[in-house]
Amino acid sequence: MLQTGSGSGLPPGVRVGEALALVRRLYRRPAPFDTTVERAGIGPLLGCRTNHLSGGEAQRVRFALAIAGDPELVFLDEPTVAMDVDGRRTFWRMMRQFGQEGRTIVFATHHLEEADQIADRVIVINHGRVVADGPGATLKAAVAARHLRFVVTDPEPERYDRLEGVTDVEICGSGVTLVSLDADATARDLVRSNIAFRDLEVTGACLEDAFIALTERKRSTDGEVTP
Amino acid sequence: MSPLLAFVRFELVRLLRSWKFLAITVGFPVVFYMLFLGERRSGQIIDGTVPWRVYLMVSMCTFGALVAALNAGGSRLATERSTGWARQLRVTPMPAWSYVATKVTASMLVVLPVLILVELVGFTFGGVRLGIGQWVGLTMLLWITAIPFAVLGVFVGFMVNAETAYPVVTALMFVLGYFGGLFNPVSQMPRALQSAAQALPSFHHAALALDLLASQTLGAGNWLVLGGYTVFLGLALAWKYRVEESRGLA
Numbered sequence: 369m370l371q372t373g374s375g376s377g378l379p380p381g382v383r384v385g386e387a388l389a390l391v392r393r394l395y396r397r398p399a400p401f402d403t404t405v406e407r408a409g410i411g412p413l414l415g416c417r418t419n420h421l422s423g424g425e426a427q428r429v430r431f432a433l434a435i436a437g438d439p440e441l442v443f444l445d446e447p448t449v450a451m452d453v454d455g456r457r458t459f460w461r462m463m464r465q466f467g468q469e470g471r472t473i474v475f476a477t478h479h480l481e482e483a484d485q486i487a488d489r490v491i492v493i494n495h496g497r498v499v500a501d502g503p504g505a506t507l508k509a510a511v512a513a514r515h516l517r518f519v520v521t522d523p524e525p526e527r528y529d530r531l532e533g534v535t536d537v538e539i540c541g542s543g544v545t546l547v548s549l550d551a552d553a554t555a556r557d558l559v560r561s562n563i564a565f566r567d568l569e570v571t572g573a574c575l576e577d578a579f580i581a582l583t584e585r586k587r588s589t590d591g592e593v594t595p
Numbered sequence: 596m597s598p599l600l601a602f603v604r605f606e607l608v609r610l611l612r613s614w615k616f617l618a619i620t621v622g623f624p625v626v627f628y629m630l631f632l633g634e635r636r637s638g639q640i641i642d643g644t645v646p647w648r649v650y651l652m653v654s655m656c657t658f659g660a661l662v663a664a665l666n667a668g669g670s671r672l673a674t675e676r677s678t679g680w681a682r683q684l685r686v687t688p689m690p691a692w693s694y695v696a697t698k699v700t701a702s703m704l705v706v707l708p709v710l711i712l713v714e715l716v717g718f719t720f721g722g723v724r725l726g727i728g729q730w731v732g733l734t735m736l737l738w739i740t741a742i743p744f745a746v747l748g749v750f751v752g753f754m755v756n757a758e759t760a761y762p763v764v765t766a767l768m769f770v771l772g773y774f775g776g777l778f779n780p781v782s783q784m785p786r787a788l789q790s791a792a793q794a795l796p797s798f799h800h801a802a803l804a805l806d807l808l809a810s811q812t813l814g815a816g817n818w819l820v821l822g823g824y825t826v827f828l829g830l831a832l833a834w835k836y837r838v839e840e841s842r843g844l845a
Contacts (some may be wrong), residue, residue, distance in 0.1 A: 377679040381613055382608070382612075386608070390602060391687060392696065512810055
C-alpha cells in the first residue's frame with residue numbers, strides 16, 4: 369500500500385538503498401532488489417539520504433518500498449500528489465508496465481484525467497455510494513452533454529440561451545462555450561440564427577463532466593443529500 | 596540474518612550516524628562528570644558506605660544511560676512518527692510488536708557503550724579502582740537495570756510530537772537526574788526531596804549499583820521499583836501503540 373501524508377514516509381538519516389534492503393528483508397518472498405529498483409526507477413537515488421529527496425523522488429522511493437514484497441495487488445492513495453508533470457508521466461508509465469505483468473492496481477485520485485487515461489475501470493463514489501462503475505469511455509458516453517465552442521466579435525449571451533438544446537452558456541472574452549444536450553440540433557440552430565461565429569468546435573464530455581453529471585444526478589434524485 | 600536483527604542493525608546505524616544524538620549522548624554524561632569532578636569532594640564517604648568518587652561514577656553511569664535511552668527513543672521517534680515511516684512498515688508482514696521491540700532493543704544497545712565510556716572516564720580521571728570482576732558485574736547490572744529507561748524513552752517518543760519532544764526529553768533528563776540524586780547524594784537533600792527520590796527509577800538504578808559495590812547485596816526494594824516501572828511503562832507503551840495504530844498513525 370502506498371500512502372501520502374505530510375511526511376516523506378521514509379526514516380531520516382539512511383540511504384534509499386538501505387531502506388529498501390531493510391523492507392525487502394521483512395517480506396518472506398521479496399522481488400529481487402534490482403527488479404524493484406528498476407520498476408520504481410530509483411536507480412539514481414539509491415545512494416541519496418532519504419531526507420534529501422524531492423517530493424516526487426520520495427514518492428517513487430515509497431512506491432519501491434510498497435512493491436518490494438512483489439505484491440499481486442497494489443493500493444495507491446493519491447500516488448502522484450507531490451509529482452511534477454514529468455514525474456507523473458514517468459510514474460504512470462511504470463505503473464502500466466507493472467500492471468501488464470499481471471498485477472492489479474487500485475488507485476484513488478482527484479486528477480480525473482489520470483483515472484481516464486490510466487485505469488481500465490473507473491468507479492465513481494459519491495457520498496459513500498458507488499454512482500458509476502465501468503471503463504472511462506462508458507462513463508463519458510453516459511453523459512449526453514457536448515460542448516460547442518466558437519469565437520464571435522461581439523458576444524450576445526441572451527441569444528445563445530435560446531438556441532435549441534442549450535443548457536448552459538459560458539462567455540470568456542470573445543470565446544463562447546455552449547453546453548448542449550443535443551449538439552446536432554444546437555449546431556443547426558446556430559447556423560440558422562445568423563450568428564457570425566467562426567472556429568466552431570464540438571467536443572464530447574471529459575471524465576470531469578461525467579463525474580459532475582453523475583454526482584449531481586445522484587444528488588437531485590436523492591433530494592436532500594445526507595452527509 | 597533474521598528480519599528483526601536486520602531491523603535492529605538498521606536502527607543502530609541510524610543512531611550512530613546522527614551527530615546530534617552522539618553529541619548529546621556522549622557529551623552530557625562526560626561533561627557533567629568532568630564538572631562534578633572539579634568539586635573535589637573526594638574525601639567524602641556517601642551514606643557511610645561508598646567514597647564520593649565511586650558514587651559520582653555510578654551516578655554518571657545512570658545519568659548516561661538515562662540520556663542515551665531518552666534521546667534514542669524520545670525526540671527521534673517523535674520526528675520519525677511525523678514522517679509516516681511506521682505506517683509504511685505496518686504494511687509489511689513484520690509483526691506489530693516488533694517495531695516497538697526494535698526501538699527498545701536499539702536503545703539498550705546504545706546504553707552499553709555509554710556506560711563503558713563513563714566507566715573509562717571514572718578509571719582515567721575519577722580515580723575509581725575496582726577489581727575486574729567488579730567492573731564486569733557493575734557494568735552488567737547497570738546495563739540490565741537500564742531497561743525501564745529504554746522503555747520510558749520509547750514511550751515518551753509516542754506521547755510527544757516533533758515540536759514538544761526536545762523540551763520534554765530535556766526536562767525528564769534533569770528531573771530524573773537531579774531528584775534521583777545523581778548530581779548530589781540523596782542523603783544530602785532536604786527531607787521532602789529524599790522521599791521524592793524514592794519514587795524515581797533513576798535513584799533506584801544508581802542505588803542498586805552502589806549496593807553491589809558497597810555490600811555485595813542487592814536491595815529487593817530497588818529491584819521492585821525498577822521492575823514495577825518496566826511493567827507499568829511497558830503496558831502504557833503497548834496501550835499507546837495500539838491507540839496510534841488504530842488511528843493509522845503509528
